[in-house]
Amino acid sequence: MKVTVVGAGNVGATCADVLAHKEIANEIVLLDIKEGFAEGKALDIWETSPINLYDSRTTGSTNDYSKTADSDVVVITSGLPRKPGMSRDDLIATNAGIVKSVTENVIKYSPEAKIIIVSNPLDVMTYCAYLTAKVDPSRVFGMAGVLDTARYRSFLAMELNVSPKDIQAVLMGGHGDTMVPLPRYTTVGGIPVTELIEEDKLNEIIERTKFGGGEIVKLLGTSAWYAPGAAAAQMVEAIVRDQKRIFPVCAWLQGEYGMDNIYLGVPVVLGKNGIEKIIELDLNADERALLEESAVAVKGVMKVLDDMNVVS
Numbered sequence: 001m002k003v004t005v006v007g008a009g010n011v012g013a014t015c016a017d018v019l020a021h022k023e024i025a026n027e028i029v030l031l032d033i034k035e036g037f038a039e040g041k042a043l044d045i046w047e048t049s050p051i052n053l054y055d056s057r058t059t060g061s062t063n064d065y066s067k068t069a070d071s072d073v074v075v076i077t078s079g080l081p082r083k084p085g086m087s088r089d090d091l092i093a094t095n096a097g098i099v100k101s102v103t104e105n106v107i108k109y110s111p112e113a114k115i116i117i118v119s120n121p122l123d124v125m126t127y128c129a130y131l132t133a134k135v136d137p138s139r140v141f142g143m144a145g146v147l148d149t150a151r152y153r154s155f156l157a158m159e160l161n162v163s164p165k166d167i168q169a170v171l172m173g174g175h176g177d178t179m180v181p182l183p184r185y186t187t188v189g190g191i192p193v194t195e196l197i198e199e200d201k202l203n204e205i206i207e208r209t210k211f212g213g214g215e216i217v218k219l220l221g222t223s224a225w226y227a228p229g230a231a232a233a234q235m236v237e238a239i240v241r242d243q244k245r246i247f248p249v250c251a252w253l254q255g256e257y258g259m260d261n262i263y264l265g266v267p268v269v270l271g272k273n274g275i276e277k278i279i280e281l282d283l284n285a286d287e288r289a290l291l292e293e294s295a296v297a298v299k300g301v302m303k304v305l306d307d308m309n310v311v312s
């Protein structure tokens with residue numbers, strides 16, 4: 001299996017490192033526009049192979065997409081990260097052009113690839129890649145929910161002092177402050193979370209999750225990379241190993257949840273064909289209202305992209 005990661009910065013290099021370390025793909029290509037950067041990161045990752053005892057091969061490329069040819073999966077992380085005081089949406093002006101040109105190259109050299117978008121603003125950059133790639137939306141989707149649920153689960157594990165392995169959760173909506181964690185679908189070792197934690201405390205954790213990206217930006221001056229890189233790698237793994245995992249993924253909705261022509265986070269089955277199924281939960285009125293509010297926010301940014309006329 002061949003996997004390309006575009007953008008050898010913090011998230012991309014972390015993703016490639018996890019892919020290699022866990023032997024998720026035997027051939028990993030890291031590509032960046034900055035001269036020598038991807039080659040340097042790829043070499044550094046490869047030099048961990050005798051220590052971490054794996055044989056996945058990681059190589060780098062400065063903007064030469066022929067090296068990425070026939071990739072099974074491509075992860076796009078190229079683009080600016082936000083700084084303190086910025087929202088993810090503030091990145092649209094720069095990142096739309098980057099995601100468009102990268103997607104054109106990706107699809108030219110790997111016409112059959114599944115494409116996972118990571119660049120922000122996530123839902124709208126996924127839409128941008130879909131408009132550019134002109135392939136079935138089951139093959140173009142975004143990483144956000146795996147990260148957002150990981151944050152939610154890690155906060156719950158801290159609060160309850162239990163293993164994060166035993167916490168299952170679903171989170172829906174856009175990858176922004178309007179994301180929708182769903183306590184009704186959160187369990188700890190099979191026990192509904194609401195039986196283990198006070199409502200106020202749970203609401204605090206939900207609020208922390210919604211602003212989890214911003215919490216790291218404030219601490220670091222740039223955005224997170226360990227959890228995002230690992231989350232993207234987990235999606236790659238589900239595809240290359242045809243695991244049929246159920247993950248919240250930013251997917252193109254065509255009637256599901258009563259919504260049309262929008263990229264939004266929903267639970268899906270992820271396997272060798274990309275998104276193999278969108279799972280429709282029976283949301284209650286409150287949950288539906290939150291999802292609709294999130295959809296309105298995403299639609300607003302999609303319109304900004306449409307008005308930019310970046311993608312024809």
Ligand SMILES: NC(=O)C1=CN([C@@H]2O[C@H](COP(=O)(O)OP(=O)(O)OC[C@H]3O[C@@H](n4cnc5c(N)ncnc54)[C@H](O)[C@@H]3O)[C@@H](O)[C@H]2O)C=CC1
Nearest residue numbers: 007009010011032033078079080081118119120122143228
């Ligand atoms: N979806 C999510 O949950 C998350 C999304 N992000 C987003 O991922 C993106 C990357 O974040 P970081 O890795 O922290 O940034 P970074 O600045 O460390 O890396 C970005 C890399 O993209 C490269 N790049 C820029 N234009 C390019 C082009 N045309 N072709 C190839 N490479 C190009 C840059 O040279 C740089 O090395 C940001 O937009 C950030 O907001 C970050 C974390 C989580």
Ligand SMILES: O=C([O-])CC(=O)C(=O)O
Nearest residue numbers: 082088120213214223224
């Ligand atoms: O917060 C950011 O800008 C990066 C991101 O999407 C996240 O870490 O959730």
